[in-house]
Amino acid sequence: HGDGEGTLLLMTGSALSEHGLALAERIAAKTGCTVMGPTFRPKMARGRGRYSIDRIHYVIENALPMLAKFRHIVLIESDDPVAFFAYPNKPSMLKPDGCDVHRMTSWGENSVAALEALAGAVKASAKDVKPQALAELVKPTGALTFASIAQAIACAIPENAIMVDESLTTGRGFFPPTAAAAPHDWLQNMGGSIGFSTPLSIGAAIACPDRKVITMVGDGSAMYTIQSLWTQARENLNIVTIVFANRIYQILRGEFDNVGAGEPGQRANDMLRLDRPTLDFVALAKGMGVPGRAVTNAGEFNKALAEAVVEPGPRLIEVQM
Known part of the structure; x- marks a missing residue:
């Protein structure tokens, strides 16, 4: 009315x-x-x-x-x-x-x-109620962009999955395409703690062993609680960990701008970057007993997701952006 x-x-x-x-x-x-x-x-x-x-x-x-x-x-x-x-x-x-x-x-x-x-x-x-118009689910091709990453994940979400979201800057556009995905629950941080997602995924997988848990986390955040991978392997938990590796604490770089601190100098940039040496999340995962693979384009990401969501036990995908 x-x-x-x-x-x-x-x-x-x-x-x-x-x-x-x-x-x-x-x-x-x-x-x-x-x-x-x-x-x-x-x-x-x-x-x-x-x-x-x-x-x-x-x-x-x-x-x-x-x-x-x-x-x-x-x-x-x-x-x-x-x-x-x-x-x-x-x-x-x-x-x-x-x-x-x-x-x-x-x-x-x-x-x-x-x-x-x-x-x-x-x-x-x-x-x-009139039916909502939802985005069409089509597996993306080409380069890894925020949009293609979101579309690939939306296509791959299995029925009744538990999504754990600490994707920060990468994941801000995930909601529109995933509205058309298979029914799932979406869990998110309530505060500013960094690295919460991988421990939370362990709790979700133990509580719901019949459901696939998919964790989405940035590379900076993942390093705070990387030992979670060892627990995933030890308990053989059904968790797919997707690490978005943009080699920078992008959320902190944005906050640097928001507080009006000006253009960061060399020392500040060094504190925000994740390089020299570049982190190898596939090697880190292997060292803790979790099989992993790196992807550099949408086609590889589609294939890695399709395999990971049907395989039992933990898996890691490093999305190299």
């Missing part, structure tokens, strides 16, 4: 379960409101047949226009949208001036029940 235009449902926690997302989709279809997730959330149901929502962008300059039209934000286990860091001459609060915030549920409360009540109050049902 358009009653909800200018209103955002900002959801995390249990609201991002398959059932919670389905209820939010009905409410959005009925009222015209928008549904988003915060930049970071612990777990989200994703893939074909599940309601795909955007997340607030990490970069302030991108987040502000995403939220500019809203006059009301309804918090469902979420908090006010804020920037991750405080930057000179940039706002920390991301909501627009004059936007009212209303809390529906706090963290850990029964958000699914609250969404059911809201759906009932606005008389929303499944018949109000």
Whole structure:
């Protein structure tokens, strides 16, 4: 009816379960409101047949226009949208001036029940929902780019997989294509800890031994907890670790710019680069008992993913960017 235009449902926690997302989709279809997730959330149901929502962008300059039209934000286990860091001459609060915030549920409360009540109050049902337009899944060819990497991963995700995301700068565009992938759960860091993904994948694989776990991590982050590979081998866990090797702490290079520190000098650049010598993640993995291979183009990446997701036990793929 358009009653909800200018209103955002900002959801995390249990609201991002398959059932919670389905209820939010009905409410959005009925009222015209928008549904988003915060930049970071612990777990989200994703893939074909599940309601795909955007997340607030990490970069302030991108987040502000995403939220500019809203006059009301309804918090469902979420908090006010804020920037991750405080930057000179940039706002920390991301909501627009004059936007009212209303809390529906706090963290850990029964958000699914609250969404059911809201759906009932606005008389929303499944018949109000129109199918979402999803990106076509086509295996990419040619060079490794952020787009081709995302498309290759979307094509390769097996049914009921657990995706562990610490892909940082490489993975910021992963959401649109993976919305069309096989149904899966997406796990992500809630804070600024570096190297969380490989230990988390171990917990996920032990908890769900019948599900394939796919970990996506940058080369800088991977080095913080590289010993996780040894545990994967020791316990023969069904984990595919994808290391995006761009040979730089790109996330930190971006933050260097964001704080207005100017152009980094030689010493600062040395602290941000991962070379001299170049890390060999296939050799590191082999030394800890995990078979691995390096890929340099989309075709090789497709083949490596297809093999890794069907083989039992741990595997590593180094994506040389």
